[in-house]
Each structure stands twice: as C-alpha cells, then as structure tokens.
Amino acid sequence: MKHITLNDIEQMEKVYRLNLINAISGFKSANLIGTVDEQGIENCAIFSSVIHLGSNPPYLGFVTRPATVPRHTLENIRERKYYTINHIGGEMIEAAHHSSAKYPQEVSEFEKTGLSPQYLNEFIAPYVQNSPVKIGLQLMEEIPIKTNDTIMVVGKVLHLYIDENCIGQDGHADIEQAGTVAISGLDSYHGTTRLNRFAYARPGQPVKSIG
Amino acid sequence: MKHITLNDIEQMEKVYRLNLINAISGFKSANLIGTVDEQGIENCAIFSSVIHLGSNPPYLGFVTRPATVPRHTLENIRERKYYTINHIGGEMIEAAHHSSAKYPQEVSEFEKTGLSPQYLNEFIAPYVQNSPVKIGLQLMEEIPIKTNDTIMVVGKVLHLYIDENCIGQDGHADIEQAGTVAISGLDSYHGTTRLNRFAYARPGQPVKSIG
Numbered sequence: 001m002k003h004i005t006l007n008d009i010e011q012m013e014k015v016y017r018l019n020l021i022n023a024i025s026g027f028k029s030a031n032l033i034g035t036v037d038e039q040g041i042e043n044c045a046i047f048s049s050v051i052h053l054g055s056n057p058p059y060l061g062f063v064t065r066p067a068t069v070p071r072h073t074l075e076n077i078r079e080r081k082y083y084t085i086n087h088i089g090g091e092m093i094e095a096a097h098h099s100s101a102k103y104p105q106e107v108s109e110f111e112k113t114g115l116s117p118q119y120l121n122e123f124i125a126p127y128v129q130n131s132p133v134k135i136g137l138q139l140m141e142e143i144p145i146k147t148n149d150t151i152m153v154v155g156k157v158l159h160l161y162i163d164e165n166c167i168g169q170d171g172h173a174d175i176e177q178a179g180t181v182a183i184s185g186l187d188s189y190h191g192t193t194r195l196n197r198f199a200y201a202r203p204g205q206p207v208k209s210i211g
Numbered sequence: 212m213k214h215i216t217l218n219d220i221e222q223m224e225k226v227y228r229l230n231l232i233n234a235i236s237g238f239k240s241a242n243l244i245g246t247v248d249e250q251g252i253e254n255c256a257i258f259s260s261v262i263h264l265g266s267n268p269p270y271l272g273f274v275t276r277p278a279t280v281p282r283h284t285l286e287n288i289r290e291r292k293y294y295t296i297n298h299i300g301g302e303m304i305e306a307a308h309h310s311s312a313k314y315p316q317e318v319s320e321f322e323k324t325g326l327s328p329q330y331l332n333e334f335i336a337p338y339v340q341n342s343p344v345k346i347g348l349q350l351m352e353e354i355p356i357k358t359n360d361t362i363m364v365v366g367k368v369l370h371l372y373i374d375e376n377c378i379g380q381d382g383h384a385d386i387e388q389a390g391t392v393a394i395s396g397l398d399s400y401h402g403t404t405r406l407n408r409f410a411y412a413r414p415g416q417p418v419k420s421i422g
Contacts, residue, residue, distance in 0.1 A: 001345070002378070003332065004371040009269050016382030021266035023384035024344060024371060026240025026298055027393035027403065028263070051260050052239070053274060054359040055232035058220050061274075061356070063264060087237055093406060094418045101412040112414070121214065133235060134212070140358045145272070147351045147365045148265040154358045160215040160235060167213070171227030172396050173234035181406065182238035182393050185383050187421070188408045192238065192393060192401035195304060199398070201312040203323070207305045210398070 023185035030088040030183045032096055033062070034117065034126040035076030037105070042117050042126050043072040044109040046099045048183040050085055058157035060085060060137065063150050072105055077153060081139045082124050085155075086131035089179040093189040123159060132178035134161040172197070234396035241394045243307055244273070245295040245328065245337040246287035248316070253328050253337050254283040255320040257310045259394040261296055269368035271296060271348065274361050283316055288364060292350045293335050296366075297342035300390040304400040334370060343389035345372040383408070 009017060028048035035043045053059040062085075064074050077083045088096045098113040110117045110126070117126035120136075127134040137155030144151055166178045182190045199208040220228060239259035246254045264270040273296075275285050288294045299307045309324040321328045321337070328337035331347075338345040348366030355362055377389045393401045410419040 001372040002375040004373070006269070006367070006369045009368065009371070010267070012382070014267070017269075018266050019382035020378065020384050021269045021368070022263055023386055024269075024346060024368070024373075025261050025263040025271050025296075026242055026344075026386065026391055027238050029237025029239065031237055049262055050236050051262055051274060052233055052236040053356065053361055055229050056221070056225070057359070058217070058228075058232045058235075059359055060236050063262060063272075085236075090406060094409070097409040098412050098418045101414045101416075103414050107414075133237075135235060141356070143354060143356060143363075145264060145352070145354060145363070145365060147367075148268070148270055150264055152354075152356070152363065154356060156217070156358075157220065157232070157235070158217045160220070161212040162215070162235075164213040167231065171223070171230035172399065173231050174399075175234055175237065175395050176399075176401060180237055182401075182403060184386050184403075187410070188383065188385075188387075189406045190387060190393075190403035191406055192395075192403050195301060195392065195400045195402055197396075197399045198305070198308040201309050203312045203314050203318075205312075207309045 019185055027182040027184055030181045030189065032086045032088060032099060032128045032131065033073050034084040034086060034128055035073055036080060036125055037076045038079055041106060042108040042110050043076055044099050044115055044128060045073045046096050053154060059140065059154055060157065061152050061154045063152050066149055066151055070105060077139055080124060083137055083155065084125045084127045085135040085137060086128035087133040087175065087180040089130065089132045090181055090191055092130060093181060097187065121159065132180055133175060135159065230396055238393040238395055238401065241299040241392045241400065243297045243299060243310060243339045243342065244284050245297060245339055246284055247291060247336055248287045249290055252317060253319040253321050254287055255310050255326055255339060256284045257307050264365060270351065270365055271368065272363050272365045274363050277360055277362055281316060288350055291335060294348055294366065295336045295338045296346040296348060297339035298344040298386065298391040300341065300343045301392055301402055303341060304392060308398065331372065332370065343391055344386060346370065
C-alpha cells in the first residue's frame with residue numbers, strides 16, 4: 001500500500017487533493033435539499049454530507065460551508081426554518097449533479113436541471129418530485145465546526161414519504177430497492193447490491209445473517 | 212407513496228423505528244475505528260457516521276453518543292488523542308458487524324472478531340490489517356450536538372494508506388475498486404457498481420460524463 005502523509009497531502013495540486021481526500025471517508029449519502037426563500041424563489045442543491053443523528057426524536061444533520069459566499073440552501077433554511085431532504089435515484093444523477101452548478105439566487109435550480117418541485121400537505125419547502133424517499137424537516141440547531149469554519153445543520157423529521165413496499169416487517173427501509181444511489185469522492189455515483197444483513201451483535205455469539 | 216408523520220414515528224415500536232429512521236439518511240460510510248487506551252488495551256468499533264469535513268487541511272468527522280455509558284472509542288480518543296479510521300471491505304463485513312457487540316473495556320474486539328490490529332510507522336493507534344483504506348488521525352475538536360446530546364469528533368488526517376492502483380490520474384480514489392462497502396440502516400451491507408462520474412458542473416452547460 002502507498003503511504004501518503006499529511007505533508008504529501010499539503011503539497012498536492014488543489015484538484016488532485018480534492019478528488020483524493022473527498023473519497024477517503026467512504027461512500028456517502030446522495031441527497032437533494034429543497035428550500036424556498038421569502039420571495040418564493042426555490043432552490044435545489046446536491047449534498048453528500050447528510051447523516052443520521054437520532055431516531056427518537058428523528059434527527060438528520062448535514063454539513064455546509066458558512067454563508068460568507070452565497071449559500072442559498074443555508075440562507076433559505078435560516079429564513080424559512082423548513083426544508084426537504086430527497087434521495088437521489090439512479091435515473092436522477094445527471095440532473096442532481098447539475099444542481100451543483102453555481103446559479104445566481106434568482107434562478108431556480110429546479111428549472112435549470114429538469115428536476116420538478118413538488119408541494120405536499122401544505123409544507124412550505126419543495127420536495128423533489130421523482131425522488132424515491134422524501135423528508136420534510138424543521139431546523140433545530142446550527143453548529144459551528146471551528147476547526148475548519150464549516151457548519152452542521154440539524155433538523156427534525158416532520159414528514160417522510162416512501163414506497164410502502166420498501167419498508168420491511170421490522171421497519172428496515174430497503175433504500176436499495178427504492179433506487180437510492182451512493183456517492184464517492186466529488187463526482188462518482190454508484191448503484192448498490194446488498195451483500196448481507198446481520199442480526200444485532202452480542203458478545204461471544206457468532207454473527208447471524210438475516211439477509 | 213406512504214406518508215409517515217412525526218407523530219406516526221413517535222408512536223412506532225422502538226426497534227421498528229430504529230430500523231426505519233436509520234435508513235432514511237441514505238447510504239452511509241462503513242468504517243472501523245481503531246484505538247488503544249493507556250494500558251495498551253486495543254479497541255475496534257464499527258461506525259457508519261464518518262463524514263468528509265475538509266480537504267485542506269484534510270479533516271474527517273464522526274458522530275458518537277456521549278460517554279455517559281461506556282464508549283470505549285471516545286474514551287480512548289480522549290485519552291490518547293490519536294485514532295485510526297479503516298474502510299470495511301466486502302470480505303470483512305461479518306467481523307466488522309461483530310465489533311458492535313458490547314464487550315467490556317478489558318476485552319479487545321480485535322481478538323473477539325478475528326480482525327487483526329496493525330501498527331504502522333510508529334503511530335500509536337492500531338490500524339485494521341486487511342482494510343483497503345487506512346487513515347491515521349489526530350483529535351482536533353469535540354463538538355456537542357445539543358439537540359440530542361450526541362458528539363461530533365473531528366480529526367486531522369496525518370497518514371493515509373491505499374493501494375496506488377486505486378488512485379486515478381486526477382487524484383480520485385476508486386474506493387469501489389478498493390472493495391469498500393456501504394451501509395444502510397442499522398445492519399445492511401452493500402457492494403457498489405459505478406453508474407457514472409461527471410465533470411464539475413457549470414451553469415447553463417450540459418453535464419459531461421467522465422465515466
């Protein structure tokens with residue numbers, strides 16, 4: 001194996017370093033965050049940093065750069081307090097990637113990318129129409145990460161939309177069957193194939209497949 | 212699509228809710244965190260919450276419950292300040308899942324699960340021998356997430372070990388080729404198949420495949 005030190009990383013050309021370091025955390029979630037500002041201008045942006053924080057109550061977090069340069073997603077969430085997180089399905093990856101282009105605030109990425117906004121049950125933020133899993137959230141907390149001046153945004157799940165056939169008897173949501181993709185690095189999109197599911201692990205007992 | 216509200220989620224049976232809500236953030240990274248305490252007792256634990264925070268300097272974060280009940284990974288990181296993050300490869304998933312069993316502090320999960328500790332270049336924390344991507348980190352910051360009393364641990368990458376053949380000319384690390392898996396929900400392990408890679412997206416321009 002090649003040994004790469006912090007000093008090597010610091011000496012790398014910028015894009016080379018971005019490509020390498022963005023891949024080393026492992027596979028990432030692939031989500032579109034939908035927001036709207038007070039003028040009704042919609043925003044839709046791709047994030048690979050959405051993570052699970054808790055189940056009861058249900059909380060999700062995501063990491064973003066601060067709004068020192070225009071960050072429409074963060075600004076809209078601060079303004080309106082509600083936003084949506086929408087899984088990216090296999091047939092959506094090109095449009096989803098397009099949403100990362102830096103369009104000005106007055107332009108809706110929905111129009112430019114071909115993704116369609118969808119309003120459900122009077123929730124103020126737009127969902128993404130063809131997304132296989134759609135989540136409506138309320139802003140709970142903005143946490144500054146001092147080390148590199150990023151922000152973790154924490155939200156509570158108020159609404160969840162998912163195909164009933166993807167939820168197993170034990171509650172497990174089969175997001176592979178739903179068509180959700182994974183991201184690696186800055187720009188690589190992946191379908192998945194289940195290898196196994198395992199029962200809750202207990203000391204001294206062999207791991208049991210629940211496949 | 213089925214519409215599930217916060218109230219529905221609050222009323223769910225506990226394990227059903229855990230299975231459902233743990234799956235809705237999307238696919239997750241699959242990593243083993245290696246630590247050692249001051250007595251030299253090693254710990255190896257699976258985490259699906261490792262995320263990318265920055266490339267220059269290179270920072271990774273992960274989320275953990277606070278150490279109000281024994282959390283050997285967090286306690287060891289606090290004690291020693293250095294730890295490792297190791298990708299889980301397809302042939303390691305059973306042993307990796309086993310590491311989530313609650314063994315007491317004096318027991319090394321390495322011994323119980325069949326994973327082997329590996330010490331490289333005088334770094335004090337153990338890597339996981341067969342892991343396809345191994346990272347040595349230094350603790351930078353512990354960030355309390357007040358909303359649900361969890362903690363984000365931020366570390367700086369000091370060392371990175373990866374097969375040279377998995378690094379492209381542009382720096383992109385092909386973790387699919389390396390054999391890294393993804394996790395969904397609490398207990399589901401997935402291999403991946405690349406769908407596409409896309410060039411940096413620019414306003415008004417079609418998205419270009421870089422395959």
